[in-house]
Amino acid sequence: MVKFTVIGGDASSDLAKRIARRLKAPYVKTERKVFPDGESKITINHIPKKSIVVVVQSTYPPVDTNLLELLSIVSKVQKFSSKIYTVIPYMGYARQDREFLDGEIITIGVVGKLLKASGVKKVLTVDIHSKLALKELKISSENVSAMEGLVKHFKKMKMKDPLVVSPDLGGQERAKEFASLLKTGSIALKKHRDRKTGKVNILSEKVVVKNRDLIIVDDMISTGGSIIKATQFLKRQKCKRVFVACTHALLVNNAAKKIKNAGVSQIISTNTIPGDSAKVDVSKVISDALK
Ligand code: R5P
Numbered sequence: 001m002v003k004f005t006v007i008g009g010d011a012s013s014d015l016a017k018r019i020a021r022r023l024k025a026p027y028v029k030t031e032r033k034v035f036p037d038g039e040s041k042i043t044i045n046h047i048p049k050k051s052i053v054v055v056v057q058s059t060y061p062p063v064d065t066n067l068l069e070l071l072s073i074v075s076k077v078q079k080f081s082s083k084i085y086t087v088i089p090y091m092g093y094a095r096q097d098r099e100f101l102d103g104e105i106i107t108i109g110v111v112g113k114l115l116k117a118s119g120v121k122k123v124l125t126v127d128i129h130s131k132l133a134l135k136e137l138k139i140s141s142e143n144v145s146a147m148e149g150l151v152k153h154f155k156k157m158k159m160k161d162p163l164v165v166s167p168d169l170g171g172q173e174r175a176k177e178f179a180s181l182l183k184t185g186s187i188a189l190k191k192h193r194d195r196k197t198g199k200v201n202i203l204s205e206k207v208v209v210k211n212r213d214l215i216i217v218d219d220m221i222s223t224g225g226s227i228i229k230a231t232q233f234l235k236r237q238k239c240k241r242v243f244v245a246c247t248h249a250l251l252v253n254n255a256a257k258k259i260k261n262a263g264v265s266q267i268i269s270t271n272t273i274p275g276d277s278a279k280v281d282v283s284k285v286i287s288d289a290l291k
Contacts, residue, residue, distance in 0.1 A: 003050075005054070006025050006054045008056050010030065011066040012056045013030075018271075028048060030044050053077050055074055057087075058089045060092060072118075085124060091108075091133070094108055125143045131143075146285060147177050164182065167218055172186070191203065202230060210237065216231070221249050222250045
């Protein structure tokens with residue numbers, strides 16, 4: 001039997017404990033002290049030796065602080081352990097996977113270089129924003145899906161004949177997968193985002209959703225702009241209730257309240273990012289991939 005030790009960074013300590021329990025592995029705590037100047041000091045309570053070390057840390061806001069903590073943990077642990085799996089359940093910067101406007105930097109590639117330089121050999125992510133982001137990391141990697149867990153949750157909600165909606169064409173495969181697991185249909189809206197202002201608009205003209213309960217499925221919610229615009233559009237088309245399923249709920253700038261005000265009945269997300277909407281646990285899908 002493989003001997004694992006699981007280390008949880010500050011951003012993912014609860015999820016890391018759950019993964020440790022599933023792997024029947026010891027859990028090692030880390031401590032982060034933030035100095036008045038903003039620097040953080042990371043301490044690992046116990047340095048594991050001669051076991052496979054699983055480091056778990058999402059890089060949600062404060063993104064750079066959480067990223068630096070992850071780099072620091074791996075950099076320390078790799079001196080003592082020959083095998084490390086780096087689990088980054090929510091991978092920040094994954095949306096910066098291409099040069100949308102001239103001069104933009106593909107920052108996910110820079111993150112990849114930093115991870116590599118710190119000793120990361122293998123990365124495991126959950127529903128990373130795009131395949132391209134995973135490619136740009138240029139590290140051996142695996143991406144697992146939280147869709148099954150999210151669908152299981154919605155099945156318990158016993159909704160009658162819901163329709164799954166992707167807020168954009170880029171997410172239509174995800175919506176199709178969700179719909180097929182839920183044994184229902186899906187549609188995708190056409191969305192436009194102004195690359196300079198970040199403003200979102202729905203370009204679709206008409207969809208047949210009258211009197212139906214809808215589940216908008218997305219990989220992540222940041223400001224909520226995409227979900228709000230999609231909900232307002234769908235409500236104008238006389239749909240019934242709107243629910244949201246997403247893997248990573250960042251919900252920055254009071255997004256949860258704004259989304260509710262737009263008419264969404266409930267947001268269901270996973271614990272890649274802790275929070276009120278994080279009802280679905282991804283520890284099983286992660287530990288199964290590690291075994
Ligand atoms: C975009 O392609 C993503 O899948 C999400 O729809 C988007 O990043 C969410 O951001 P926001 O909540 O700020 O609209």
